[in-house]
Amino acid sequence: MALNYFQPLFEVIRDKDRCIKCQACARQCSNEVHKYDAELDMMISDSQTCVDCQRCVTICPTRALKITENNNQFRTNANWSQQTMTEVYRQAESGGVLLSSMGNPKPYPVYWDKILLNASQVTNPPIDPLREPMESRVFLGKKPRNVSFNEDGSVNTKVTPTLELSTPIMFSAMSYGSISRNAHESLARAATELGIYYNTGEGGLHKDFYQYGPNTIVQVASGRFGVFKDYLETGAAIEIKMGQGAKPGIGGHLPGQKILEDVSRTRMIPMGTDAISPAPHHDIYSIEDLRQLVYSLKEATEYKKPVIVKIAAVHNVAAIASGIARSGADIIAIDGYRGGTGAAPTRIRDNVGIPIELALASVDQRLRDEGIRNEVSVVVAGSIRSSSDVVKAIALGADAVYIGTAALLALGCHLCRTCHTGKCNWGIATQRDDLVKRLNPEIGYKRLVNLVHAWDHEIKEMMGGMGINSIEALRGNRLMLRGIGLTDKELEILGIQHAGQ
C-alpha cells in the first residue's frame, strides 16, 4: 500500500476540562474533523482534514478549542520548504495541477505598507470631518475635456453616462456559483443601502436580485454566462472581464458539481455541466476588437450605461491601459496580483502579475502623459485591506477601489483559502444548502454596511488631516505620499519622494 505523505497542516487542540461534549463542533465542521465517540464518551478530532477556518473555535460555547499550525517539521532546508516538498508529493500522487483559493499569500513586498501619508501642521490647517462638510462622493466614467454653456447659462456639454458612488469603494466581481446566494444577497443589499455598487462576476444575475439592478455592475466574460438583453439592461454598468489579478492569462472553471439548480438557472446552463470561461475572449485579439465588444454592448443598451474593462495588472499594464482608454471604455478596472479568487492554479496565483500599487502608478502616469486621463476612470483592486490603502490608492491616481476579500471577511471569512473545495463552513464559498443558511443576509449586509461606513469615516479623517475636504483634491495628489524603505527605482515608478524629503 502506498504511504500517505501528507502530514496535517494544523493541529486541533481541545481543552478536555472545558469541553462539555455538546458536539457543536462535529455538527458544524463540513470537513468532518470532529467526531463524538460514544464508547469512549469523548470528542475526538482528526486534524488531517482541518483547514483552519476557525468555525469550530468560534462556535464552541466553552472556548475549549483552538487550532494551531502543526509543528511537526521536515528537516529544515532554506531551499526546500516543507510546503514546496508537500506540493511535490501532491503532484506525484495525483498528476494534477495544484489548485488554490483567495489571494497570493507569498511574502512579496506590500507597497501600501511602505507608503506614508501626510498631515497638515501649522499651515493649511487640518479639517475635522465631524464638524465640517467633507466630500467623498465620486463619479466614474469619462469626463468632458471642456465645458460649454448656452446663452441662458445652462450647461451645453454632453456628458456620457457615469456611476455615482457615495464613497470610492465598490464590491469586486464574485460570481453566484463561486459564492453563495446569501453572500450575493448581502453584497447587493449593502451596495444599495450604501449608494455604491456590487458586481455579479460572470455567473449571471439571479432573478431575485434584479431589484438591486441600479446598484449592480453586470459582468460579461469570455464564457458569456447568463448574458442576455435583460441582464445587460438591468445593470447600472457593464464590465467586460479580460483578466483577473489572481490568475492573469487564464480563464475560469466552475466544476459541474457546483452547478446546482439555482446556479444553473442563473448561468443559463444545464445542471452538473462544467462552466468553462476560456482564457481569451475569442473575438478579441487587439484593441480594435475590444472596441468592437465595447460598442456592441453600448449599442445593445442604447449608450445608457458606462462600460468597464477589467484587466489583471501585468508587466506592460500601462500600454494596455492606454489602449483600453482609446477603445471607448468608460472605466478601467485593474486587479493586482494579490487579488482573491474562488479557485486558481497555485503556480499562476503565486507567480504571475505585478503589485497593484506599481501598476496603478504607472497607468495613471501614462494616461496623464498621453493627455487621455479624463477619457477613463481608474478603479483598482487586489488587494485593498483598509481605509488607508484606499486613501493611498486615490493619492496614487485611482478614482475608486474594488474590495473583495475585505468584504468576505466582513461576512465571516477567515481566509482558510479552501474556497475551491465548496465546503465553506461560513456559508460564503459554497452551494450546500446546510452551509449557505449559516450566512444570514440580514446580518451579513449590515456588517458590510458597517465596514464601508467605518472606512468612509476614516477616509474623511485622513483627508481632513491633510487639509483636504474633497476626494477630487486627493486624486493623483502624490505630494501627500512618501515612501519608506524603498529603492530609487521603486520611488520613481510610484512617482513619490522618500520620507524625509
Next chain:
Amino acid sequence: MVINANEVGYFDLNKKIVECPDEDITVTNAMGQRYIGCGVAGKKITVEGTPGNALGAYLDGSRIIVHGNGQDAIGDTMNNGEIIIHGSCGDTTGYAMRSGKIFVKGNAGYRVGIHMKEYHEYFPKIVIGGKVGDFLGEYQAGGIIVVLGIGYEDECPVGSFVGTGMHGGYIFIRSEHEPKGLPVQVCCEKATDEDKKKIAEYVEEFSVNFGYNSEELLSGNFYKLTPNTASPYKQLYTHN
C-alpha cells in the same frame, strides 16, 4: 420601411432601425456597418449588401436576412431569433449563442459556434452550407452545429481542432471523410438514421431557405461529434 444605408455610419443606421416603428425593415446598400440588429427584439430586418461585424449580437428574437455576405461575430451571444445569410460569413459566427438559429448558405470562418450553450428551452442551432475553418465548436457547451459541405464532397469540410474543449452539444458533418486530428475530449462516430432525426428539421429549414433538397442532403454520410465525458476537466486538478 426601407432604410438606405449608403454613406450612413453605424450609429445613425442602428438608431434608425431601433426607432423605426415598423416590424418589417429593409436596409439597402449596407457597406460594413457594425452592430446591425444588435439586441433587437420582434423585428424582421432584411439587409441588402454587406453588413459589418457583430450583426445581430445579443439578438433577442428578431429575424435577420442578409442578401450578401456577412462578416465576423454574427449572432454573438444571441439569445433568440434567426439569422439567414445568403452568402458566406466570417469568424466566430454564433459566439456563445444561447438559442435561435443561424443559417449560412456558403462557407464560414474560424471558431464557428465557439462556446455555444444550451439551457432548458434554449437550444441554439447553426447550419453552414459549405465548409468552415479551424476550431469549429471550440468549448461548445450545448446546441447543434451542422456543416453540410455542399460543393466540398471531395474533402472533409471542417478545419483542424474541431471541438477543442467541447463539453456539451453536438456537431454533425456531412462528409465521406472523417475529420482528422480531433482532440481527446471529442468522440466521433458515423451518424445513424436515429441521430439524423436530431438535425432533420434544421436541414429542412436550411433547404427551404436556400433552395436545396433536404432529403438528398440527409441521405449522405454524416459524422457525429460529441464530448466524451460529462466532466472532462475534473481530473486536471489537485487540491493544495
